[in-house]
Amino acid sequence: MNDVETRTRLVREARDLFAACGYDGASIRAITKAAGANLGAVTYHFGSKRALYEAVLDVIFGELAERVEAAAAPPGPTPDRLAAVVHALFGFFEQHPHAPRLMLHQLATGDGIPAVIVPYLRRNLAAIRHVVEDGVRTGDIRAAEPNLVAFTLISQSVWFALVGRNLPAILGEGAPEAFAHRIEHHVADAVSRYVARET
Amino acid sequence: MNDVETRTRLVREARDLFAACGYDGASIRAITKAAGANLGAVTYHFGSKRALYEAVLDVIFGELAERVEAAAAPPGPTPDRLAAVVHALFGFFEQHPHAPRLMLHQLATGDGIPAVIVPYLRRNLAAIRHVVEDGVRTGDIRAAEPNLVAFTLISQSVWFALVGRNLPAILGEGAPEAFAHRIEHHVADAVSRYVARET
Numbered sequence: 001m002n003d004v005e006t007r008t009r010l011v012r013e014a015r016d017l018f019a020a021c022g023y024d025g026a027s028i029r030a031i032t033k034a035a036g037a038n039l040g041a042v043t044y045h046f047g048s049k050r051a052l053y054e055a056v057l058d059v060i061f062g063e064l065a066e067r068v069e070a071a072a073a074p075p076g077p078t079p080d081r082l083a084a085v086v087h088a089l090f091g092f093f094e095q096h097p098h099a100p101r102l103m104l105h106q107l108a109t110g111d112g113i114p115a116v117i118v119p120y121l122r123r124n125l126a127a128i129r130h131v132v133e134d135g136v137r138t139g140d141i142r143a144a145e146p147n148l149v150a151f152t153l154i155s156q157s158v159w160f161a162l163v164g165r166n167l168p169a170i171l172g173e174g175a176p177e178a179f180a181h182r183i184e185h186h187v188a189d190a191v192s193r194y195v196a197r198e199t
Numbered sequence: 200m201n202d203v204e205t206r207t208r209l210v211r212e213a214r215d216l217f218a219a220c221g222y223d224g225a226s227i228r229a230i231t232k233a234a235g236a237n238l239g240a241v242t243y244h245f246g247s248k249r250a251l252y253e254a255v256l257d258v259i260f261g262e263l264a265e266r267v268e269a270a271a272a273p274p275g276p277t278p279d280r281l282a283a284v285v286h287a288l289f290g291f292f293e294q295h296p297h298a299p300r301l302m303l304h305q306l307a308t309g310d311g312i313p314a315v316i317v318p319y320l321r322r323n324l325a326a327i328r329h330v331v332e333d334g335v336r337t338g339d340i341r342a343a344e345p346n347l348v349a350f351t352l353i354s355q356s357v358w359f360a361l362v363g364r365n366l367p368a369i370l371g372e373g374a375p376e377a378f379a380h381r382i383e384h385h386v387a388d389a390v391s392r393y394v395a396r397e398t
Contacts (some may be wrong), residue, residue, distance in 0.1 A: 170312070
């Protein structure tokens with residue numbers, strides 16, 4: 001392995017182990033072993049375990065921000081653009097089931113949202129804000145407050161990523177896959193009704 | 200201390216330590232010491248650490264279910280009844296900041312929702328379902344699906360309990376207390392718009 005490969009593998013294995021065991025639970029020994037690297041590789045490539053953790057968050061939340069921006073960018077009816085953002089979030093969490101778990105570990109410690117992901121969260125908010133502002137300007141939607149639209153959109157999507165697979169049993173619903181699709185549609189619908197013009 | 204006092208103190212101290220340190224992180228030694236009980240008290244009163252943990256969840260989520268049912272019960276306009284449920288959730292989480300943390304630790308382990316709290320979650324859902332069904336029957340709201348209304352109401356409220364105190368800094372908003380009030384109002388508004396009749 002060259003340096004780039006080793007670095008990439010360390011980030012990938014660290015991502016999975018942090019998600020499974022939490023920050024404290026994932027040892028440098030376990031991470032380097034899983035990545036097929038020597039014990040000093042974390043220090044060599046990142047300087048510290050904390051810096052490796054932040055590199056993991058950087059990769060994951062960077063990808064999320066890119067997806068949200070790409071989903072929000074194309075012009076079209078405002079409800080469709082907001083539904084595309086919901087779809088981006090559901091797709092991202094489906095492909096990265098470890099992402100909410102990483103956030104959970106962090107939040108559970110009471111340390112709050114790590115500084116490294118704040119710029120990405122702000123990019124997500126800015127993408128949604130632009131969609132709302134476009135819609136208000138063209139009269140497509142009522143003058144809803146962008147931050148509140150973002151809260152309603154993101155909170156429901158992330159909450160589903162966190163507990164969704166437990167819900168069908170509690171609600172007496174059927175197959176988890178059909179349920180995920182139904183909730184994605186529901187979140188887009190709830191956001192669309194929230195911004196709808198009063199008639 | 201008599202037995203009832205000891206049991207109550209163990210549950211209270213365990214609640215705080217599980218919330219702060221997670222299930223594995225909170226030792227029986229630390230819990231009994233904080234409760235001023237001897238090391239054998241957990242086994243004597245609960246049988247096991249796991250049973251003590253479930254007793255903690257039982258107390259917390261039992262209180263939550265009672266509050267939600269009490270908030271949902273009084274008759275009135277459907278949006279007001281749903282707003283009362285939102286208010287009950289925000290009030291509960293404000294008074295019990297450890298409650299979402301306990302849930303987080305549990306969810307972060309990937310073990311899902313503990314079986315002991317499922318009956319309470321179903322009581323919350325049933326309370327919201329009755330409000331929605333009443334409103335649909337009287338024509339107060341459109342024929343929204345009760346489980347979806349509950350999802351929109353609960354997901355936003357719990358998400359705020361989990362990350363709310365981090366949001367003002369990210370959003371560039373002011374005082375956390377005013378922000379909590381604003382978001383509570385917003386969640387009630389979003390739910391109200393979701394169930395509003397199409398005109």
